[in-house]
Amino acid sequence: MYDFDRVIDRQNTNSVKWDKLEELYGKEDLLPLWVADMDFPVPTAISEALKTRMKHGVYGYNFTSSEYYESVISWMNRRHSWHVKKEWIIFTPGVVPALSYAVRAFTKPGDKVILQSPVYHPFYNSIGDNGRHVVTNPLIYRDGKYYMDYEDLERKIDSRTRLLFLCSPHNPVGRVWTKEELARLGQICLKNDILIISDEIHFDIIFKGYNHTVLANVSQELKENSIICTAPSKTFNIAGLQISNIIIPNKKIRERFSLELEKDHITRPNIFGAEALIAAYNESEDWLDELLEYLEENKNYFINFVENNIPQLKVIEPEGTYLVWVDCSGLNMNSEELKDFFINKCRLALNHGEMFGEEGKLFQRFNIGCPRSILEKALMRLKKGIESL
Numbered sequence: 492m493y494d495f496d497r498v499i500d501r502q503n504t505n506s507v508k509w510d511k512l513e514e515l516y517g518k519e520d521l522l523p524l525w526v527a528d529m530d531f532p533v534p535t536a537i538s539e540a541l542k543t544r545m546k547h548g549v550y551g552y553n554f555t556s557s558e559y560y561e562s563v564i565s566w567m568n569r570r571h572s573w574h575v576k577k578e579w580i581i582f583t584p585g586v587v588p589a590l591s592y593a594v595r596a597f598t599k600p601g602d603k604v605i606l607q608s609p610v611y612h613p614f615y616n617s618i619g620d621n622g623r624h625v626v627t628n629p630l631i632y633r634d635g636k637y638y639m640d641y642e643d644l645e646r647k648i649d650s651r652t653r654l655l656f657l658c659s660p661h662n663p664v665g666r667v668w669t670k671e672e673l674a675r676l677g678q679i680c681l682k683n684d685i686l687i688i689s690d691e692i693h694f695d696i697i698f699k700g701y702n703h704t705v706l707a708n709v710s711q712e713l714k715e716n717s718i719i720c721t722a723p724s725k726t727f728n729i730a731g732l733q734i735s736n737i738i739i740p741n742k743k744i745r746e747r748f749s750l751e752l753e754k755d756h757i758t759r760p761n762i763f764g765a766e767a768l769i770a771a772y773n774e775s776e777d778w779l780d781e782l783l784e785y786l787e788e789n790k791n792y793f794i795n796f797v798e799n800n801i802p803q804l805k806v807i808e809p810e811g812t813y814l815v816w817v818d819c820s821g822l823n824m825n826s827e828e829l830k831d832f833f834i835n836k837c838r839l840a841l842n843h844g845e846m847f848g849e850e851g852k853l854f855q856r857f858n859i860g861c862p863r864s865i866l867e868k869a870l871m872r873l874k875k876g877i878e879s880l
């Protein structure tokens with residue numbers, strides 16, 4: 492039994508989530524429920540593996556061992572019924588860098604890349620900062636749930652459109668796309684010769700009643716027309732160790748992508764990242780199963796609290812991820828007023844919805860990957876803030 496209730500002080504650890512909040516929010520004394528890392532310590536197997544390697548004392552160049560590949564292959568097989576071959580797996584020091592590499596490998600300056608907004612904000616940067624054009628295919632928001640807009644997608648594709656960035660499960664709206672939804676999206680992309688970069692970093696955090704489908708598992712054609720971005724970082728809370736695996740079944744696509752990495756000599760993982768990945772995938776499944784139970788309870792607690800105490804807010808029930816997207820339009824504030832309200836009246840550091848795209852401007856994203864007591868404190872601050880209006 493792991494103790495997810497234990498609160499660990501993360502202040503003064505150079506934590507992006509907890510430290511230097513003044514620089515970002517103009518205020519230090521805020522409770523942070525923003526950036527996507529959790530406040531839980533890693534499974535014991537990971538910390539023990541790191542300690543053992545650390546004690547060795549020599550930290551020279553490191554390669555991806557056969558144990559590394561086997562642990563990834565076995566995880567994908569056990570948790571996702573996905574039969575991955577060793578040669579499909581390419582290490583990168585993060586999923587976001589991989590998105591940028593994909594943009595450079597498969598598009599030319601001036602080409603277009605589609606994303607489904609509101610979406611994880613670095614998607615915009617990896618397209619725009621590389622001199623390509625962002626084309627938004629906004630999700631449809633209907634009766635408290637989000638859907639893909641296939642008609643809009645077909646309308647927006649033209650001869651300069653090369654890639655589509657899929658977020659699956661979707662951050663921030665929390666959808667776990669069904670096989671049918673993915674197949675329909677895939678058909679449109681296949682018909683128009685658009686390669687899909689599927690960011691599946693949140694794929695292990697799925698709530699009861701939902702199933703994640705790896706895009707490459709939808710059909711043989713999609714297996715050959717997709718790049719699947721995976722990592723143990725969200726699942727096991729090791730984002731600071733910077734390790735991810737980009738899995739590409741199609742040989743030609745894989746070789747083109749690898750070439751881009753080789754140009755920057757990104758070929759070897761950090762020793763500690765690799766050790767953590769092996770311990771995570773081989774020895775930490777019980778921790779994940781307990782974490783999922785805990786997050787399920789956090790999610791239910793959050794939803795019930797808001798429903799019972801703050802009817803002005805509407806929680807979009809997440810199907811996956813530990814991120815909760817909240818519709819704040821009932822507060823009758825504009826985007827700037829909302830931001831100010833959550834920081835100055837509620838004293839919470841959240842992700843303001845507008846950063847995920849125009850469509851998010853009356854939303855806030857809450858990270859519920861924290862001990863229940865922190866969540867309770869945050870919700871009490873929220874309640875008090877609302878009562879002060």
Ligand SMILES: Cc1ncc(COP(=O)(O)O)c(C=O)c1O
Pocket residue numbers: 526527584585586587588611658662690692693722724730734735
């Ligand atoms: C959808 C999505 N992709 C990628 C990342 C970050 O990936 P990495 O830290 O591996 O670059 C995040 C982190 O929040 C995310 O939510």
